[in-house]
């Protein structure tokens with residue numbers, strides 16, 4: 366099937382001397398192709414228009430997209446702002462640290478970042494907290510024999526982030542559904558009618574926020590309890606010009622989202638890759654048997670190089686965050702182009718993650734590229750987490766979580782004499798607002 370582009374829009378146009386990709390639909394622009402077929406869309410645009418082109422994000426407007434890896438350092442540029450995020454999805458990202466710049470951003474980030482560094486994770490006993498939850502879930506999969514993988518990893522990663530936050534986890538499928546509806550706000554056409562994504566997304570936001578307000582009230586009433594939510598409430602309450610409860614709620618909502626959606630997608634891809642590649646599975650099982658138990662401290666992760674390489678290579682081939690929007694505050698030079706102040710930019714992490722300019726044989730899934738490297742990990746090696754002031758806060762957490770998960774899966778399934786197998790062909794993969802394998806992929810353990 367050809368790409369989801371509008372055959373009636375064939376005009377070749379320029380904006381600020383940069384070509385506009387043809388094929389946009391009224392109202393939704395290139396969003397259908399961005400959501401369902403982003404890699405092909407970017408490749409076609411590069412082949413026909415060059416390294417700089419405009420994509421139409423429908424309600425979010427046009428963004429100048431640059432597929433030259435020179436665009437990656439823009440994420441660290443002082444004249445590039447994240448505020449565009451809030452304009453794209455005010456109900457989802459308004460007031461959150463990811464959409465702020467400068468001092469406001471630092472203040473909100475400082476209130477939480479320590480808990481997510483290796484020292485904070487070890488002091489908080491997060492590895493010990495997670496290991497039994499992961500083991501129990503993997504054992505349940507073994508007993509059931511087959512699972513719809515993305516639904517399962519969504520439930521598991523939500524449970525993990527709830528336990529880290531120190532809040533009770535009831536009705537996880539309900540939370541998962543609400544978060545998916547909430548994410549649709551990023552691509553929802555601006556039509557507010559019952560049953561349409563905008564109305565559903567706003568209702569999901571209200572539902573989530575009402576629950577979070579209750580958790581914050583409980584945290585204040587029981588200040589002696591542990592868990593990140595209590596730490597965040599006290600840090601926000603202590604801050605110089607006390608940040609409002611709306612900002613606190615918005616950031617907890619963001620952490621729960623950041624803490625589960627992208628991780629669930631990566632975890633599901635890990636299982637799919639292990640099911641597709643028997644040799645990969647055997648290599649992981651060998652390592653799991655050698656270490657003998659699920660690691661719980663960051664320092665132990667060095668003993669699991671195969672599981673770490675699996676985490677890095679899975680993310681490289683299937684990055685969960687594909688595009689980052691930004692705005693140029695001043696005129697910028699990008700490669701051979703002059704970008705006027707005020708231009709909205711799209712930084713295509715997905716394209717760089719599989720670019721031949723950055724990786725040898727980029728389309729091949731190769732653990733060796735990580736296992737055989739001698740130099741330390743550079744920002745460009747973990748570009749799936751962004752870079753600069755907004756670089757992902759959850760990087761060390763996901764690394765721990767996914768290594769724990771891989772070792773737990775290998776130990777449990779190998780002991781039962783089974784391995785993962787792909788039961789259904791993968792169709793319905795998505796690339797935006799966040800990327801994930803098809804909801805329908807089923808994995809058997811036999």
Ligand code: HEM
Nearest residue numbers: 462463623624627628631685686749750751755757758759
């Ligand atoms: C595979 C998993 C993950 C991926 C691929 C990922 C990716 C990213 C990326 C690309 C950014 C940068 C956004 C930007 O520059 O605009 C980011 C930021 C962020 N991530 Fe993650 N993330 C993951 C897991 C997590 C987890 C587990 C958490 C929290 C528990 C988390 C919390 C955050 C937060 C709070 C930010 C905003 C940081 C800031 O604006 O200063 N993420 N993530």
